[in-house]
Amino acid sequence: MAKNNVLLIGAGLCGSLLALRLGQRGYRVRVMEKRPDLRKVDISAGRSINLAFSDRGLKAMRMVGIEDKVLPLCIPMHGRMLHDKSGQTKMSNYSGRKHEYINSISRGQLTALLMDEAEELENVSIEFNKKCTHIDFEHKKVSFFCYESKREFEIQADVIFGADGAGSVLRKNYYLAKKFLFSFSQNFLSHGYKELTIHPDKGGGFKTFKNALHIWPRGEYMLIALPNLDGSFTVTLFLSYNEGEYNFNNLTDPEAVMDFFREEFPDTLALMPNVVDDFFENPTAPLGTVKCSPWNFEGNSLLIGDAAHAIVPFYGQGMNASFEDVVELDKCIEKHEGDWEAVFNLFEQTRKPDTDAIADLAIDNFYEMRDHVANPIFQEKRKLEMALESQFPDEYNSKYSLVTFNEDIGYRDAMIMGRAQDKAILNMIADQEINYDENLKEILKKVNEETLEILDEDKVAKTMRH
Amino acid sequence: MAKNNVLLIGAGLCGSLLALRLGQRGYRVRVMEKRPDLRKVDISAGRSINLAFSDRGLKAMRMVGIEDKVLPLCIPMHGRMLHDKSGQTKMSNYSGRKHEYINSISRGQLTALLMDEAEELENVSIEFNKKCTHIDFEHKKVSFFCYESKREFEIQADVIFGADGAGSVLRKNYYLAKKFLFSFSQNFLSHGYKELTIHPDKGGGFKTFKNALHIWPRGEYMLIALPNLDGSFTVTLFLSYNEGEYNFNNLTDPEAVMDFFREEFPDTLALMPNVVDDFFENPTAPLGTVKCSPWNFEGNSLLIGDAAHAIVPFYGQGMNASFEDVVELDKCIEKHEGDWEAVFNLFEQTRKPDTDAIADLAIDNFYEMRDHVANPIFQEKRKLEMALESQFPDEYNSKYSLVTFNEDIGYRDAMIMGRAQDKAILNMIADQEINYDENLKEILKKVNEETLEILDEDKVAKTMRH
Structure with missing residues (x-):
């Protein structure tokens, strides 16, 4: 042909x-x-210099036969490293299974x-x-x-x-x-983003922990950082255009930007002495x-x-x-x-x-990254999910794992299953139905039963709706 | 000023x-x-000659002081009159409360x-x-x-x-x-619409029952008719542009149109001897x-x-x-x-x-009008809701009533409440949890409890989502 x-x-x-x-x-x-x-x-030009690369992307590389050439470009990120206002950090893994992680790639x-x-x-x-x-x-x-x-x-x-x-x-x-x-x-969020840089240290090394996606979650705004092979991190600030005390529209002079970082992200100032220059040199882009x-x-x-x-x-x-x-x-x-x-x-x-x-x-x-990663109910949920994933690696996958590490499950199925699981666990936590004295197998059984019931009830209602 | x-x-x-x-x-x-x-x-020019007019519209008329001038233009429609393929009809009221109905207006x-x-x-x-x-x-x-x-x-x-x-x-x-x-x-349905007309009879009267919104639900397509003051009905055909056995793209000659109506809507041929002419004279319009x-x-x-x-x-x-x-x-x-x-x-x-x-x-x-009004679970739900509304007029409002007859409840609250109620009732019917030997008050209590639980569970999950 x-x-x-x-x-x-x-x-x-x-x-x-x-x-x-x-x-x-x-x-x-x-x-x-x-x-x-x-x-x-x-x-x-300061626009998404690096990206998260995971199993669905790798599957495509395998299809065209270049997986071995891509892997050397990857920096594994095993979890989210959360930075609080006092500069304390906490690692929250992406999965309870050791071999599941995402990568930063240029x-x-x-x-x-x-x-x-x-x-x-x-x-x-x-x-x-x-x-x-x-x-x-x-x-x-x-x-x-x-x-x-x-x-x-x-x-x-x-x-x-x-x-x-x-x-x-x-x-x-x-x-x-x-x-x-x-x-x-086309739908825009009320927030835009701007890229900043943590340069390598004098020896060309990483100034903060290399193998994580760093997050400074602050409710109304958020900073994240992904590592690059040259020892730098590309940092992204997500901030409202015009809402809240600090926003892109009112951060118009160096003083204001310094105040903002000093107040909200104090531990980043040592990492980014260049933050004010970056802020005014790099463009602000919409999220659509x-x-x-x-x-x-x-x-x-x-x-x-x-x-x-x-x-x-x-x-x-x-x-x-x-x-x-x-x-x-x-x-x-x-x-x-x-x-x-x-x-x-x-x-x-x-x-x-x-x-x-x-x-x-x-x-x-x-919303989850901005608000909930720092929320106690969410943290309890993640802790439980990590325990379920590490103890029952073949029996439990969180929504995050379904989406990110299960390239043979479509996004839609991952979403339906993952949301039902989230709803089940969050309601069980809110209703204090989880008894941590029980063995984990019992808790998994309850989560699965609740999830199935939610899926089943949604199905009846949805069949009638569509 | x-x-x-x-x-x-x-x-x-x-x-x-x-x-x-x-x-x-x-x-x-x-x-x-x-x-x-x-x-x-x-x-x-054959495009939405008449419209459904109900309590939210009336409230606006009261605001500008012209309710008394609008009412004479209205034809009350107390329910949906369903026409099956054999020409049999069944009336399904919009509400269990007698004073709640919608109107057809030019x-x-x-x-x-x-x-x-x-x-x-x-x-x-x-x-x-x-x-x-x-x-x-x-x-x-x-x-x-x-x-x-x-x-x-x-x-x-x-x-x-x-x-x-x-x-x-x-x-x-x-x-x-x-x-x-x-x-x-802008989102279009796969279906478009075309208006047709049931003319008045020789004496200027209505050829079919005046005080209803007539529906011929057929799954893939649907015909509806609303009365006009001059004794005519404006009929609207909803049909896919290109899917199914019959669609707007393949109904291109009079024979095909006659076959379609003879097969699917036989009782309308006596009401609309003019159907083929209308079909080719009037435009097909999208639904967006x-x-x-x-x-x-x-x-x-x-x-x-x-x-x-x-x-x-x-x-x-x-x-x-x-x-x-x-x-x-x-x-x-x-x-x-x-x-x-x-x-x-x-x-x-x-x-x-x-x-x-x-x-x-x-x-x-x-989807509800096209498919479900003819579905037994849906019909059981409507029957139960009519009974609840007529026996407990101050305690129960179906989703339809919340949207249509409760002008002081916003659409969003009506949607949230109405969908939860629908889900509760549909699941109770599907799980055969409704015992019709019980008195209706008991059933209402169960419906309300189920609804509240659904609302509560959705709330926890949604708080975490947004």
Whole structure:
């Protein structure tokens, strides 16, 4: 069978992986990227320099055969290290099973690896500084502007993939062209984010504990930090634009910023003497969720990755979800190769419930990380879950584990199961139904019974609702 | 205090009521309407000729003092009259309390009344055939195109209200101008709708029972009919665009349409000998939900009614919700008159949870009307609820009653309470926990206990989630 000419817009994490996979399948893939080649020019500009990378992402790396090249880029983070106002820290593991942890990875290094792998295939090419300006998805013609030649040009393709991120041009064209009913949502949190840096110490070492995701939870705002291979940490401040005593709109001079950090995050001042400079040099960015449907137009074009489902970063699943898209799409190609419309329809039908779920879970986690990690009922719940996971590793998985470490369970099933478990445990704690003198096996049995009852009752009510 | 110059875009149901109320408060109100004056030209064109009108709408009419003029326009509908395939009918009342019913009312007649009342005030004017083309909400300048003079002109206002419906130009300007983070969603159901007509009989009488909302529930599709004062019924067909054996995309010739009605709605053929003509003459329209935030920009402009929250028609609350907007806005003006930003912020903060709730309830009801009214568990639930409402009129309100007949309970509280009750009753029925030999008082007690427990458990889990 003659393989199609694929036009792929966007050479970010998802686009580069997709190019590699379609290349491995024998398609002629032409990738067009708006930005310069990040392997030659530093374009990070203080926006999500590193990312959480976990089992769903790793599964995708295995699919394309580069797991061994990715692992050296990873820094394991075994849990959340919580920093209170007095500077005291407490480690809260992500799982009761020792082999389950997440990783910090550099966006730039991982993208570069994927690009290198894709370009090694003779049927894949990547062109940079080519901004997509318009997509005629009815006739599969795409217009670009080249920042180097300053000229417009058009490409005719057999099939178009929009892996062009949260601000997708393909998605915007679906919306504005009004050729079909396009369901679409963009929802912003009241909070934005700003990146700061903990530089390495003089010897190039880490200034604080390396193998953790550090959190300073303060209710209305939150600071987190993820390690980088060079000994630095990328720190992210999550803060309201205009609510509360401190917010992005009123932190307008160095004094105010210093006061804020001195008051709320005193132990970070020794780690970040540069905090005020970073604060005013780096941009403030919004936190948005995008959902839409349909993702494809008559088999001509498909939205994938953030272009189809941008999510907030609080579950550390944004990149993992986009990589999993490619794994799931690959299964659909396997089934219906040669018929893109069938491939794309099956992909959206099976995948969208999962990407909707991780979008909602990520918003839940915004509140959980900000408020609840420091809440006694939540801490009791986590303690119990850690005990259940370590004592019954094959019998119990927390919601966090289901989402993060169980790549063969879809996000939606993980959400339904995980929320029911959370509800069961929280109510048992609130009602003081957990007797810690009982053996843990008895407690697990009760949790499972309560969870099943909740699932069952929700099912009856939901069947009637949908 | 000097009263502001108000520019109000849209003289539909919501805009006309708002003009009347702001006029009564002494503002100088200039209303600009895109369409011709519906009191002079017939512009109905087969799109929602009549509407369900109930207690929340009536409350708004009382506020502006025209209840006595509205009631003569109403046709009471005491329940749903269900038509099965054999033509058998069964009445299912909306409430166990005799005085609780909804009404069918003509969109045109009610709008005309509101316009007449508004225009009687010397400080209110309405201009027609003026299409809003652009809104500079930063400088409060609005551009219009006059279909009569064919000229563009601009109006400077002190404050701008966008009551310009589901396709709001003000909302579009909020979205496209990118002056602030605008959360926005439009979601379409897979179904569209088309209006048909049951004409009066030769004597001008009603061809089927007058005082009901008729439903032909068929799972994948549904027909409903609401009476008009002239003896006709406006019938609406809800049908998928492209799924199932019959859909809008494949019903393309008269034969197919006749087959569909003969097969699925045989008793309607005698009532609508004109069905095929209507089907091909009238447009097919989509069913969409719109949510957005913020509704106001710095006190300069406000979205209201469908412009702020378009909903699907299945709870019969679209118009009622828009009218209630005006009642709630009026309370906010009462509190903060003179400070539009405070008025608008309070309005959105208090109102949006309720409009979000009715949007979700309306989608729930799509499934309920289509599928469940014919489902035995649902029918048992409705029977029990009717018995509870008629025997304990002050102690029990079904979800439907809370939403429709309890105008002093917000939609959101009605939703939370109503869904918990539904879940309690449905689970009790499914688990065969209801013993009909018991006296009804005992059953009510059990329902209330179950409901409270569900509310309580949800509360613990939700506190942890948000």
